[in-house]
Amino acid sequence: MGFHMLDETAAFLETLFAHITDAILIVDAKGDVIGVNPAFERMTGWSGAELLGKKSLCELCRGMATCQEEASCIDCFASRLQTPSFQMHVVTKRGEEIAVAASSTRLPLEAGGQGALAVILRDTSDMQRIERERHQRQLTNYVIQAQEEERKRISRDLHDGIGQALYSIMVGLRVVNQLQIDEEIKHHLEEVQQLTARTMEEVKSLSVELRPSALDDLGLVAALRSYAKRFEQTFGILTHIEISGQRRRYHSTVETALYRICQEAMTNAAKYADTDQITLRFVDRADRVELEVEDAGIGFDPTQLQIRGTGLGLFGMRERVSLLGGTLTLTSAPQKGTKIHVEILVDEKGGPRYVHPTADRG
Amino acid sequence: MIRHQEQIQHALDDLRAQVAADFLALAIPEPDGQMRWQYASGNRNDRFKRIFLRPGKGIAGRVVSLGRPVAVEGMTPKAGDDPRDYPILLAEGLCCAVGVPVLRGERVHGVLLVANRSERIFADADVDALLGLAEQLGSVYSER
Numbered sequence: 001m002g003f004h005m006l007d008e009t010a011a012f013l014e015t016l017f018a019h020i021t022d023a024i025l026i027v028d029a030k031g032d033v034i035g036v037n038p039a040f041e042r043m044t045g046w047s048g049a050e051l052l053g054k055k056s057l058c059e060l061c062r063g064m065a066t067c068q069e070e071a072s073c074i075d076c077f078a079s080r081l082q083t084p085s086f087q088m089h090v091v092t093k094r095g096e097e098i099a100v101a102a103s104s105t106r107l108p109l110e111a112g113g114q115g116a117l118a119v120i121l122r123d124t125s126d127m128q129r130i131e132r133e134r135h136q137r138q139l140t141n142y143v144i145q146a147q148e149e150e151r152k153r154i155s156r157d158l159h160d161g162i163g164q165a166l167y168s169i170m171v172g173l174r175v176v177n178q179l180q181i182d183e184e185i186k187h188h189l190e191e192v193q194q195l196t197a198r199t200m201e202e203v204k205s206l207s208v209e210l211r212p213s214a215l216d217d218l219g220l221v222a223a224l225r226s227y228a229k230r231f232e233q234t235f236g237i238l239t240h241i242e243i244s245g246q247r248r249r250y251h252s253t254v255e256t257a258l259y260r261i262c263q264e265a266m267t268n269a270a271k272y273a274d275t276d277q278i279t280l281r282f283v284d285r286a287d288r289v290e291l292e293v294e295d296a297g298i299g300f301d302p303t304q305l306q307i308r309g310t311g312l313g314l315f316g317m318r319e320r321v322s323l324l325g326g327t328l329t330l331t332s333a334p335q336k337g338t339k340i341h342v343e344i345l346v347d348e349k350g351g352p353r354y355v356h357p358t359a360d361r362g
Numbered sequence: 363m364i365r366h367q368e369q370i371q372h373a374l375d376d377l378r379a380q381v382a383a384d385f386l387a388l389a390i391p392e393p394d395g396q397m398r399w400q401y402a403s404g405n406r407n408d409r410f411k412r413i414f415l416r417p418g419k420g421i422a423g424r425v426v427s428l429g430r431p432v433a434v435e436g437m438t439p440k441a442g443d444d445p446r447d448y449p450i451l452l453a454e455g456l457c458c459a460v461g462v463p464v465l466r467g468e469r470v471h472g473v474l475l476v477a478n479r480s481e482r483i484f485a486d487a488d489v490d491a492l493l494g495l496a497e498q499l500g501s502v503y504s505e506r
Contacts, residue, residue, distance in 0.1 A: 191469065198417045205416060235449045236412035270452060271439040276409050313441070 023121040031057045045093035062089035077104045140319050155210040166200040220255040235270045238277045245284030250350035257320040258291050264313050265293035265340040273297025294339040299332045325354030374403040377495050381488040384479045389422050390472035409453035422473040425461040429470050433460045460484045462492050465500045
């Protein structure tokens with residue numbers, strides 16, 4: 001389309017000004033407001049009548065965001081001919097401050113521009129929230145990965161380093177104790193042997209508790225079985241295991257996540273459920289794996305999570321699941337026990353079907 | 363003289379009545395060396411029997427490695443703490459406990475535990491009574 005007549009152009013520009021989604025604010029050379037469009041009124045809550053000739057730019061603007069500051073007046077955009085992109089803090093009628101994306105242009109003095117400053121604003125808070133969430137998740141993922149790596153390293157060091165050394169000490173003591181020596185010394189040696197054996201056991205269980213090597217060497221199901229057995233012996237809670245579906249290995253991110261979730265859920269049950277029975281179910285349904293931890297304990301009202309602890313454990317479980325695109329459902333009611341159900345979609349190779357873009361595939 | 367299992371059980375029941383405590387238990391090693399709570403008085407279920415005591419872990423673990431009485435008061439599960447440090451308290455819903463060593467010669471052979479389900483600070487007299495029984499039990503095990 002073309003504009004043959006001047007007033008047609010003016011009408012078009014008028015419509016554009018009135019309908020465009022971006023908020024437009026125009027101030028004259030002195031800084032007084034001489035024009036706002038409906039989008040600006042919607043964004044700030046001010047009406048044109050309250051602003052035109054009554055307010056100045058500095059009454060509406062709290063400053064622009066720089067690397068150093070949230071809002072600053074140093075190097076103000078109004079002092080420049082053009083500022084293509086910056087973040088500005090606008091004061092709304094209700095006195096709130098909102099951060100918006102902005103660009104500003106100083107119009108020329110000639111051709112009717114009068115040296116006015118046109119500021120175009122766009123509310124990007126949704127985008128920023130999404131960005132923040134993504135960043136947060138990336139960080140969580142990074143923390144989880146780093147923690148797991150660190151645990152694996154310390155667990156290996158304990159097992160292969162200190163564990164092996166203690167074993168050698170024990171063998172050495174046994175050899176010495178077979179020599180012809182005083183009964184009294186023999187007796188002392190036996191004590192030391194027993195102490196060494198106990199320390200060795202302690203180191204071994206410390207290593208397994210940090211991260212069982214079975215999880216890497218034998219896979220999730222084997223690791224769950226030995227965890228359940230250890231759990232039963234630690235707390236005296238009878239633990240039933242039901243495993244169904246094909247047996248296979250899964251991607252290490254899936255195996256680690258499910259193992260940690262199971263550990264957290266069972267630890268919570270031991271701490272809060274006051275139960276003597278737990279059932280652990282693991283099902284491989286080809287396109288998905290499901291893990292369920294159910295206790296017959298005292299239960300609780302899931303809407304009142306903060307009563308017991310901080311709910312941080314549950315938050316961690318949810319975070320691990322969501323990084324793998326899975327779902328976690330918690331079912332509980334007072335005197336009705338508690339059930340945690342986790343489902344993760346997997347491909348034929350046992351990898352997560354959906355991976356959060358920031359999740360490391362390991 | 364305490365010799366048979368029933369006598370040990372009676373001794374535990376008597377002491378529990380004497381100090382008016384909710385729970386009393388004795389952990390000693392099984393023939394394979396694994397420490398278990400083998401006797402209890404005032405228990406509400408049999409969970410305690412299934413617990414394997416880990417060296418260095420929990421009240422009993424600390425009594426064994428320190429070789430002296432250990433007390434806990436006002437224990438409730440909290441976010442961030444490790445329940446492996448107090449499995450017997452969880453199993454029996456206890457909050458306050460005192461554990462003392464049962465000595466066999468100079469070595470710690472077992473652990474005698476007195477505990478309550480409600481707030482209580484065990485008095486010196488209670489702990490002395492507990493130590494008295496621990497000594498008797500110690501001499502029994504030393505004879506074997």
